[in-house]
Amino acid sequence: MADAWDRFEQAAKVAGARRIVSLFEAEPDRLQRLTVEVAGLTLDLSKQPWDRGAFEAAIDLARTAGVEAARERLFTGEAVNVTEDRAVLHPALRAPDGAKFTARGEPVSAAVEEGRARMRAFAEEIRVGDIRTVLHIGIGGSDLGPRLVWEALKPLSPKIDLRFVANVDGAEFAQATADLDPATTLVVAVSKTFTTQETMANARAAREWLGGKGQFAAVSANVAEAVKFGVPEDRVFAFWDWVGGRYSVWSAVGLSCAIALGWEAFEGFLQGAADLDAHFTSAPLEANAPVLLALAHVLNRNGLGRPIRAVVPYAQRLRLLPAFLQQLEMESNGKRVTADGRPVARPTAASVFGDAGTNGQHAFFQLLHQGTEVIPVDFIAVAHADEGPAGMHEMLLANVIAQAEALMVGQPDAREPHRVFEGDRPSSMILLDRLTPEALGALVALYEHKTFVEGVLWEINSFDQFGVELGKKLATGILKELQGGEAQAHDPSTAALIARLKR
Numbered sequence: 001m002a003d004a005w006d007r008f009e010q011a012a013k014v015a016g017a018r019r020i021v022s023l024f025e026a027e028p029d030r031l032q033r034l035t036v037e038v039a040g041l042t043l044d045l046s047k048q049p050w051d052r053g054a055f056e057a058a059i060d061l062a063r064t065a066g067v068e069a070a071r072e073r074l075f076t077g078e079a080v081n082v083t084e085d086r087a088v089l090h091p092a093l094r095a096p097d098g099a100k101f102t103a104r105g106e107p108v109s110a111a112v113e114e115g116r117a118r119m120r121a122f123a124e125e126i127r128v129g130d131i132r133t134v135l136h137i138g139i140g141g142s143d144l145g146p147r148l149v150w151e152a153l154k155p156l157s158p159k160i161d162l163r164f165v166a167n168v169d170g171a172e173f174a175q176a177t178a179d180l181d182p183a184t185t186l187v188v189a190v191s192k193t194f195t196t197q198e199t200m201a202n203a204r205a206a207r208e209w210l211g212g213k214g215q216f217a218a219v220s221a222n223v224a225e226a227v228k229f230g231v232p233e234d235r236v237f238a239f240w241d242w243v244g245g246r247y248s249v250w251s252a253v254g255l256s257c258a259i260a261l262g263w264e265a266f267e268g269f270l271q272g273a274a275d276l277d278a279h280f281t282s283a284p285l286e287a288n289a290p291v292l293l294a295l296a297h298v299l300n301r302n303g304l305g306r307p308i309r310a311v312v313p314y315a316q317r318l319r320l321l322p323a324f325l326q327q328l329e330m331e332s333n334g335k336r337v338t339a340d341g342r343p344v345a346r347p348t349a350a351s352v353f354g355d356a357g358t359n360g361q362h363a364f365f366q367l368l369h370q371g372t373e374v375i376p377v378d379f380i381a382v383a384h385a386d387e388g389p390a391g392m393h394e395m396l397l398a399n400v401i402a403q404a405e406a407l408m409v410g411q412p413d414a415r416e417p418h419r420v421f422e423g424d425r426p427s428s429m430i431l432l433d434r435l436t437p438e439a440l441g442a443l444v445a446l447y448e449h450k451t452f453v454e455g456v457l458w459e460i461n462s463f464d465q466f467g468v469e470l471g472k473k474l475a476t477g478i479l480k481e482l483q484g485g486e487a488q489a490h491d492p493s494t495a496a497l498i499a500r501l502k503r
């Protein structure tokens with residue numbers, strides 16, 4: 001493994017010294033070799049800084065790191081989340097009926113199908129009733145996926161509207177409910193643990209706000225806690241400990257979307273991800289979209305020392321993708337020890353930021369083109385769209401294509417220094433044929449699997465998140481102090497801030 005990393009890092013340096021644009025002439029098969037078509041997506045990685053040598057070293061690294069065996073362990077339900085001794089089986093949630101997944105040897109597919117049938121029946125019941133708005137309460141993985149899906153797919157005049165409340169800042173709750181009628185609102189409280197401070201506070205607020213009108217449902221892996229909260233058992237939709245929060249949108253966590261979008265759309269979303277799963281488990285490493293996307297990112301992160309990546313969807317409907325990927329990638333792979341507890345040998349997850357194009361062009365693109373750091377970009381674009389005024393979609397597409405070209409080709413020969421664009425700045429292009437539920441499902445699954453592959457290369461457990469615990473624990477104690485409890489020992493800055501807030 002160490003040798004494969006050495007070869008990869010060496011090859012990356014050699015490739016990094018060549019201009020990306022020069023590689024097209026040197027490698028006649030470049031475009032075809034670095035473009036993958038899968039499940040309604042076209043992934044073009046030809047503007048990434050790998051020459052043939054670096055590409056081959058990258059594939060060799062993936063093979064040596066055991067990506068294929070790790071993938072097998074994931075899909076066969078071994079306890080790949082070793083620190084929590086859990087299987088990780090989000091693919092089981094989107095597999096068509098009749099699949100035979102097991103989690104640590106226990107069959108799970110029948111329970112998945114049963115859960116899906118309950119979700120569907122409930123979604124259909126709500127859609128023909130009096131409910132006009134679903135108020136989805138949850139945070140992190142219990143929020144970001146459904147929010148992304150709704151923004152991406154919501155109709156222009158939805159039959160049922162969907163609102164989200166995540167933050168424990170009451171301003172979000174107040175804004176989401178200001179114009180709602182409790183009598184026509186369904187509250188769906190979503191929490192894997194059903195103990196998360198923010199979600200429980202908002203769920204209590206929502207229960208009070210409903211005042212016995214409207215309806216209340218819950219989604220949780222802790223059914224007992226949801227029932228204890230007061231939700232009737234037939235209104236609690238379960239999922240399982242082998243579904244990670246940030247991988248959970250395919251489970252009952254997606255219930256609000258299934259209601260507001262209709263079952264057909266939700267099923268299409270699952271189907272797109274299942275198609276991507278089929279590709280991930282069967283395509284050779286050299287032509288495997290999540291593997292190649294992971295390797296391109298690792299090439300920049302480790303081979304060329306680039307700690308930041310931008311994600312820029314040229315689709316207003318996908319503007320929440322950067323926020324979704326922040327949790328997916330940074331919570332999964334922001335780790336400093338390996339799965340067996342050793343310090344990692346090299347840097348792990350890059351920081352991810354981004355916004356919708358073209359808006360980003362008028363904000364942070366200056367730095368992408370002329371800043372002192374090279375920040376690789378993932379562009380996401382949609383080939384065909386018919387929303388809005390005629391002609392605008394071509395403008396949007398022209399901009400995304402132009403930005404990727406400008407970053408790579410640049411304008412190195414300009415006479416005035418401030419007009420010089422060095423170029424040679426890498427990007428990936430993910431083109432969706434259309435923004436359908438299926439394509440969205442495939443896109444999200446693409447990023448899930450690429451995050452997993454990176455975790456395998458870095459030898460980390462991508463499926464725990466102990467880094468969020470300490471702050472949560474301290475907040476519990478500080479809350480008591482703010483509410484008049486006894487002062488605790490703190491560093492001087494923290495103590496002064498608490499004292500200031502209590503004044």
Ligand code: F6P
Pocket residue numbers: 139140141142190191192193194195196199245246331465468
């Ligand atoms: O931020 C930590 C975290 O545990 C996430 O991983 C999770 O998605 C989120 O909190 C919400 O947790 P829950 O669904 O249990 O409320």
